[in-house]
Amino acid sequence: MAAEAITPSTPRPVRWSTLAQWWRDVTFAHWPVAPARVAGLLPPGTRPDTLDGVTYVGLVPFRMHRVRLPVEPGVPYFRTFCETNVRLYSVDGAGRRGVVFRSLDAARLVPALVGRLGARLPYTWSRMRLHRRGDVITYTCVRRWPRSRGVSGRLVVRVGRPIAEPTPLEHFLTARWGLHVPWRGRALYLPNEHPPWPLRRAELLHVDETLIAAAGLPAPVGPPVSVLHSPGVPVRFGPPVRTG
Template identity: 70%
Template sequence: MDIEPVEAAPAQAFPRAVLRQRWDDLTFLHWAVAPELVAPMLPAGTRPDTLDGVSYVGLIGFRMVGLGLGGGPGVPYFGTFAETNVRLYSVDGTGRRAVVFRSLDASRLVPVLVARATLRLPYMWSAMRLERDGDRYTYRCRRRWPGPVGAASRMVVRVGEPIADPTPLEHFVTARWGLHTRAHGRTLHLPNWHPRWPLHRARLLHLDDELVAAAGLPAPVGAPASVLYSPGVPVRFGPPVSLRRARPAQVRQSA
């Protein structure tokens, strides 16, 4: 099986977007994890993606802005909210690299219910807040529903300089052009497109997290392998494709 390369620049945009949104003020924390530990947590037809034999678990906090359908405007009020997700990294039988979400905590109930019903994404309704004080960002989350109720996270980072030349690990955990999910008896791949990430170095000042453990993964121990910040990007999602109907991926040249 040919696996598509990890490309920092996006592939050609697909002609029809089913969802549009913007991701702002993102902080990415990542820890190494054994592939055999996370393999049972991935959808059928996928396996852990690895870099030098290691996979990663990510804790990502950000603001979702202007979520809307197709080419239409963002949904007022319900389309903008804070979010924190726990994710893993996957590759499928066609060679597509993607992310798999173990949990997605969001501060608006309606998007949570819609995403759970349609794509079976593990969205959770939570009380959340994102605060900025100069170059310092604080992400707070406390889960309301469905559970474990009260699971909380607080992370504080200080943003540093822009990254001109990201490392292979920094590309691996950010340059992802799709997600895998299991819905209605099928494993689906949802492609996404956005400009190349504008990444910054960041320093983790404080972390008190229960979301990773609540997602069935070992609680973070020690310093993350990677701490990154991005001011954000506009994003489009294409229509989902069942892996049973997906064509093998053609290997693209690295950027």
């Protein structure tokens, strides 16, 4: 089946929320990669999602905020922390576009363990920091567990003007309404919903990272083709759906 249309708002509203959170101070940095190079890294039943024959690897640092389950108010220590993910883009047999996380570095050990053991997501525990001075934001990450010697990242961006209408590529990289997760030889689709991203242009001032190569992907060559920033959105996740 052909991939669904790319829309700025979710095509599948979440009726029953299983998890709620905010994604704050989000930066999206992306590099192109050949679909054949990453096809074997995706869950069964999914394929690389492409735009004009190209797919992308994303490095996305941000601040997780107000994380909570529907039945509890949340513990402050676990509710807000820095996170960085390395991600690919996927589409399943039903045409649902999604994200595949190759790694997720989190600054809190317990959420990392819950995500790793409960949702089978490749979470790691890392020492992380987000520092903002005016329009310049610095994200740092040094992996702690599982032990991966020398795996770290530092990204510095200057946040620019708001984007009135994102380009097709900017929509493709940000308008994602779920993720594909490997589960017992197949893929599960975890839907989410949030308001349209309020996006801004961003200038990359510095990047020094080994997170992408550690995730089994080719190390980026040259600057990213797209750097965006968003102050953030509230997010709700729904129950998982089998892909086939």
